[in-house]
Amino acid sequence: MYRRLSSILFPIMTVLFIGAAYWGYQEQQEKNAVLIKAENQYQRAFHDLTNHVEQLHQQLGNTLAVNSTSQAFHRKGLVNVWRLTSQAQNEINQLPVSMLPFNEAEDFLSRIANFAYKTSVRDLTKQPLSPDEFKTLKTLYTNSQEISKDLSKMQKDVLNNRLRWMDAEIAAAKNASDPNIIIDGFRSVDKKVSEYPEINWGPSVSSMYQKRTIKMLGGNMVTAEEIKKEAAKFTDVPNADIRVVENAKGTEYASFSATVKEGKDSTLQMDFTEKGGQLLYFLNSRDIGEAKVTFEEAKASADSFLKKHGFxxxxxxxxxxxxxxxxxxxxxxxxxxxxxxxxxxLKVALDKGQTVGLQANDYVYQHHTRKIPSPTITKAEARKTLNPEMKVQTEQMAIIFNDLGKEALCYEYTGNMNGSIYRVYINAETGTEESIEEMSHADSKAASDK
Known part of the structure; x- marks a missing residue:
């Protein structure tokens, strides 16, 4: 009996064992293939990064080497600088930089890219590079040379020692204290960049990195108790349980967060500025049911919400x-x-048509009464710059941020072309196209409603 049972089970168990071993082998092979692919991507991105930073240094030198009146070559050189820094940023994003100390260097490359782009898009024949901008280019040339040399040294070490990025990633994840050429190399580069003297990037680039602080706001400083009253007034919930917390106390970024309990199933959250007590953010975290209201009803709810709360x-x-x-x-x-x-x-819940969210940071920090200039060119002149095939539906005046980060008065045209809807902005002073964007039918409907 035992022999018969063994003669049946033994082949079955053998087959199962072989199958399990083969499955494990296949799994290991697939895992190794994924690891090899990731390692190859890291290696390629790092070597491309090293190459592009070296080219960036050379291109900055070429731009500085020509005559100061060679606006055409300056433009070409700056476009190449922007292209190379953009490629370098893309390659950094392919590395496990979330675990590597490279934030300062990444920010530095970002600023170079924006400086080159914003300088190259302007008309250099009318507004050539200024002495300050030439000084900035010389500083960038020197700094990029240092970064290039450090990356090249790292590259040599990686190749000579056959270092693996996967090992560096594991070491970074474990926060290991053991020396690692890749991690230590990036840390050294990042430390050098952080110690560079302040660079004059110009107002258009500096404004992109300008953090919003309470100094930008008007009004008096408010207390937590005053915010509590504002939250009660805003939510219109009598005898509500309101908790107020101060964020970043004593700093230029101080604000208040208020939490309001509205029954068992809903919590209202709000953020206010400490200076002026203006509402930055609102969210009603209730569960939202099946959509039942129409676009028109949702739009009416949003309009009513803004009017009620003073926008x-x-x-x-x-x-x-x-x-x-x-x-x-x-x-x-x-x-x-x-x-x-x-x-x-504004965020509107489509089950009941209730406005349940507000994000107003841009409005709070940018809103003020403007002195709007008179257009230099007429509507008819601006319209001539449009594509003749565009069927214009609406035209109006608008102020937008241009590529230099400055406010520009424009003629805004919306219309159909090639089966799509577009917004086109024509500068009301120069007649040039400042921006163009494609609209969805929902966007068009929202913008056309009064």
Whole structure:
């Protein structure tokens, strides 16, 4: 009996064992293939990064080497600098930089890219490089040489010692104290960059990295108790349980967060500025049911919410629907001119048509009464710059941020072309195209509603 049972089970167990071993072998092979692929990607990205930083240094030198009046070559050189820094940034993103100390160097490359782009897009024949900008280019040339040399040394060490990025990634994840050529090399480069003297990037680039602080706001400093009253007034919930917390106390970024309990199933969250007590953010975290309300009803709810809470002269410019919510983006208006910097977004629950969210950071920090200049060119002149095939639906004046980060008065045209809807912005002073963007039908509908 035992022999018969063994003669049956033994072959079965043998087959199962062989199958399990083969499955394990296949799994190991697939795992190794994934690791090899990741390692190859890391190696390629690092070597490409080293190469492009070296080319960046050379291109900065070429740009400085020509005559100071060679605007055409300056433009070409700056475009190449922007291209190389953009490629370098892309390669950094392919490395496990979340675990590597390279934040300062990455930010430095980002600033070089923006400096080169914003300088090259302007008309250099009318506004050539200034002495300060030449000084900045010379500084970047020197700094990029140092970074290039350090990366090249790392590259030599990686190749000579056959170092693996996967080992460096594991070491970084474990926060190991043991020396690692790759991690230590990146840390050394990052430390050098952090110690560079302050560079004059110019107002257009500096404004991109300018952090919003309470110094930018008007009004008096408010207390937690005053914020509590504002939260109660905003939510219109009598005898509500309101908790207020101060964020970044004593700094230029101080703000207040208020949490309001509205029944068992809903919590209202709000952020206010400490200076002026202005509302930055609002969210009703209730569960949202199946969508039942129409676009028109949602839009009416958003309009009513803004009016009720003191956001005056706002106009919807776009609409996005996600699951059971709709998001309307509004901009301010002044004397019939759209003010795009004064932007905020509302979130409407489509089950009951209730406004359940507000994001107003841009509006709070940018909103002020502007002195709007008179257009230099007429509507008719601006319209001539449009593609003749574009069927214009609407035209109005608007203020937008241009590529230099400055506010520009434009003629805004919306219309159909090639089966799509576009917004085109023509500078009201120069007649040049400042920007063009494709609109969805929902955006067009939101913008056309009064």
């Amino acid at each position: 005056k002269d706002m106009k919807a410019i776009s609409y996005d629907k996600y699951e059971n919510t709709g998001a309307f983006t509004y901009v301010g208006t002044q004397n019939g001119v759209l003010i795009y910097p004064d932007k905020l977004t």
